[in-house]
Amino acid sequence: MTTTQELTxxxxxxxxxxxxxxxxLSAYTILDQLRGDGFRAPLQVYRALDKLLDYGMIxxxxxxxxxxxxxxxxxxHHSHGMIAxxxxxxxxxxxxFSDEIITGRVRDWTNSNGFKQSKTTIEIRGVCGNxxxx
Amino acid sequence: MTTTQELTxxxxxxxxxxxxxxxxLSAYTILDQLRGDGFRAPLQVYRALDKLLDYGMIxxxxxxxxxxxxxxxxxxHHSHGMIAxxxxxxxxxxxxFSDEIITGRVRDWTNSNGFKQSKTTIEIRGVCGNxxxx
DNA sequence: TTGACTAATGTAATAACATCACATATCGAA
DNA sequence: TTCGATATGTGATGTTATTACATTAGTCAA
Ligand SMILES: [Zn+2]
Ligand SMILES: [Zn+2]
Ligand SMILES: [Zn+2]
Ligand SMILES: [Zn+2]
Numbered sequence: 001m002t003t004t005q006e007l008t009x010x011x012x013x014x015x016x017x018x019x020x021x022x023x024x025l026s027a028y029t030i031l032d033q034l035r036g037d038g039f040r041a042p043l044q045v046y047r048a049l050d051k052l053l054d055y056g057m058i059x060x061x062x063x064x065x066x067x068x069x070x071x072x073x074x075x076x077h078h079s080h081g082m083i084a085x086x087x088x089x090x091x092x093x094x095x096x097f098s099d100e101i102i103t104g105r106v107r108d109w110t111n112s113n114g115f116k117q118s119k120t121t122i123e124i125r126g127v128c129g130n131x132x133x134x
Numbered sequence: 135m136t137t138t139q140e141l142t143x144x145x146x147x148x149x150x151x152x153x154x155x156x157x158x159l160s161a162y163t164i165l166d167q168l169r170g171d172g173f174r175a176p177l178q179v180y181r182a183l184d185k186l187l188d189y190g191m192i193x194x195x196x197x198x199x200x201x202x203x204x205x206x207x208x209x210x211h212h213s214h215g216m217i218a219x220x221x222x223x224x225x226x227x228x229x230x231f232s233d234e235i236i237t238g239r240v241r242d243w244t245n246s247n248g249f250k251q252s253k254t255t256i257e258i259r260g261v262c263g264n265x266x267x268x
Numbered sequence: 269t270t271g272a273c274t275a276a277t278g279t280a281a282t283a284a285c286a287t288c289a290c291a292t293a294t295c296g297a298a
Numbered sequence: 299t300t301c302g303a304t305a306t307g308t309g310a311t312g313t314t315a316t317t318a319c320a321t322t323a324g325t326c327a328a
Binding site for chain 1: 196197222223231239240243244247248254256258259260266267
């Protein structure tokens with residue numbers, strides 16, 4: 001994660017699309033939303049997404065090939081631990097949390113196996129409380 | 135996960151391709167390997183993969199869109215806990231492990247948030263011990 | 269100011285991953 | 299044997315991501 005900085009025009013457009021969405025968006029959904037702003041090709045979206053990921057402002061959800069704005073943009077939990085995502089398959093809601101014990105156990109495993117970790121994905125799929133009670 | 139049973143011809147071919155591979159394979163790589171056995175279309179692979187996943191004989195690695203044979207085919211760890219995968223981005227080696235404490239912490243979170251978990255993905259990307267020392 | 273460098277953007281084409289729709293085949297139970 | 303369930307064959311299509319190349323915009327030192 002690089003230090004945060006001013007966003008370029010395309011980066012701002014992509015970030016705002018994610019920030020105003022109520023759930024994760026695919027790159028192509030973002031593209032369609034931004035056609036009115038002059039976006040014409042997937043690469044315009046992917047390049048902006050890459051930077052925003054680098055800045056830690058958004059996250060990629062590997063299990064659904066989609067992206068979300070970070071729900072804790074002003075905190076620094078990203079530097080301290082791994083992030084887990086609970087993704088509701090019914091409504092799409094994503095809840096982001098960090099657990100020191102999980103982080104520690106993963107680190108224990110990598111340390112004792114000489115594994116140099118670069119990125120860890122933790123995604124819980126299922127049905128959120130709201131949808132389950134409905 | 136359904137109970138294990140006899141595999142059909144296509145399922146066997148796909149499983150054997152994964153079992154003899156030294157690392158994860160994409161569906162299209164499997165397809166290419168099985169063209170000599172009469173495979174012609176992606177769906178032949180994906181249908182077999184779906185069944186093998188259902189039987190718990192293989193795993194899907196979400197972060198690399200690939201599949202591996204289960205490395206503990208005769209154990210029953212799958213029924214007890216979540217499985218984590220350490221994936222070497224250099225050599226492709228995948229190590230599978232299960233940690234009761236991680237499993238417990240995830241369950242704690244889902245229970246206290248009313249989240250009905252269906253599947254959990256834990257994938258550690260990085261460089262394995264062998265590759266790191268080389 | 270100019271030149272040179274880097275970052276950002278535009279665009280088309282292509283690659284990689286996955287599913288839909290529909291037809292046919294196989295197999296076991298009634 | 300007839301029926302239903304499961305498995306298979308095949309082409310077309312849908313979805314996600316990258317390659318390749320050209321252009322534009324900022325930065326900074328000579
Ligand atoms: Zn975050
Ligand atoms: Zn929900
Ligand atoms: Zn396994
Ligand atoms: Zn390795």
